[in-house]
Amino acid sequence: MNWSDAFGAQRKSKRQRAASIMAASGAMRILEKLPRRNCLVVLNYHRIGSRSDTVGDPNLYSATPGDLDEQITWLKSRYHIASLDEAIRFVEGRTAFPDAAILITFDDGYKDNFDYAYPILRNHKVQGTFFICTSYIGSQQLPWWDRIAYMVRNSRSEQLTLNYPERLNFDLSSNKLATINRLLSIYKSGHAIDKERFMKEISRATGVEREPSDQRLFINQHELREMAQNGMAIGSHTHSHPLLSHLPKDLQLEEVLLSKRILERETERKIQSIAYPVGSSDSFDQRTHEALRQAGYRIAFSFYGGKNIAGKIPPFDVKRHHVGLGEGASLFRVRAATSAILGQPLL
Numbered sequence: 001m002n003w004s005d006a007f008g009a010q011r012k013s014k015r016q017r018a019a020s021i022m023a024a025s026g027a028m029r030i031l032e033k034l035p036r037r038n039c040l041v042v043l044n045y046h047r048i049g050s051r052s053d054t055v056g057d058p059n060l061y062s063a064t065p066g067d068l069d070e071q072i073t074w075l076k077s078r079y080h081i082a083s084l085d086e087a088i089r090f091v092e093g094r095t096a097f098p099d100a101a102i103l104i105t106f107d108d109g110y111k112d113n114f115d116y117a118y119p120i121l122r123n124h125k126v127q128g129t130f131f132i133c134t135s136y137i138g139s140q141q142l143p144w145w146d147r148i149a150y151m152v153r154n155s156r157s158e159q160l161t162l163n164y165p166e167r168l169n170f171d172l173s174s175n176k177l178a179t180i181n182r183l184l185s186i187y188k189s190g191h192a193i194d195k196e197r198f199m200k201e202i203s204r205a206t207g208v209e210r211e212p213s214d215q216r217l218f219i220n221q222h223e224l225r226e227m228a229q230n231g232m233a234i235g236s237h238t239h240s241h242p243l244l245s246h247l248p249k250d251l252q253l254e255e256v257l258l259s260k261r262i263l264e265r266e267t268e269r270k271i272q273s274i275a276y277p278v279g280s281s282d283s284f285d286q287r288t289h290e291a292l293r294q295a296g297y298r299i300a301f302s303f304y305g306g307k308n309i310a311g312k313i314p315p316f317d318v319k320r321h322h323v324g325l326g327e328g329a330s331l332f333r334v335r336a337a338t339s340a341i342l343g344q345p346l347l
């Protein structure tokens, strides 16, 4: 399967064509002169690199190192890039920005964040906030989303038939990526699914029983400490990356408390922020908010869009926007510029 081909359709999306037209017509220069809102725009990255770098889920790449460097250069020349501490104070109404400020965040704690993002941010003297899933620190094991992708990509059969959670048929000869995305969405979808059984069923159907574990995938303790000591901010992404709302309250509390304790021990910094795994509006609930309060968090980030306007930000639902690999400089810039004017991207 050629991943570039699979993503080709996305590269020529309507959003991207619209952004190119805006850039070519000079609309971008007008956008940059419009008044900005007093808001916090939070960008969210996952992996840095190329889709061909992984044996797992190719969807997770947000930028190549070159893209990221260019994006930070562009943002820094136009906007205030906030630190996590400034963002917390802004959300709590204890500080103001002159206009729109940008916060740069990364989820999951993949090693490529240390290898590529950290040196770029450090070079620009810009703080990134890295949300770390503590059970993966230093891990060589594929997390559930990469395991699903790996099994589909290495399936022994082109026809995949699952008998759980219902009978499902997939033709892998035409589009493996669509199958990966469908299986990931089933995994994320409901309380009712026995996730272990679902993984075993994919393993049985694909004939893939073992995944590679010869390369370290995630940031280790030493790298985490180095990043924290050199100006990067660290937050929690729970301990084992569950959808919190699928867990009873006591297990939610355990996830957020344990990850906070481990990160505080490793970084010798107070951990006050968390990014919800998956981050959709149904990935957390009131019980999650209670657990966060009890554990001593001040701010929590979701991942389903929306705006963070001064004085109107629920501290446990600070909105973030996706940065996607291959979206191109025009789309990135139009999204950032319109976010600064409207609070959220137009495209």
Ligand SMILES: [Zn+2]
Binding pocket: 107, 108, 237, 241, 277, 278
């Ligand atoms: Zn995550």
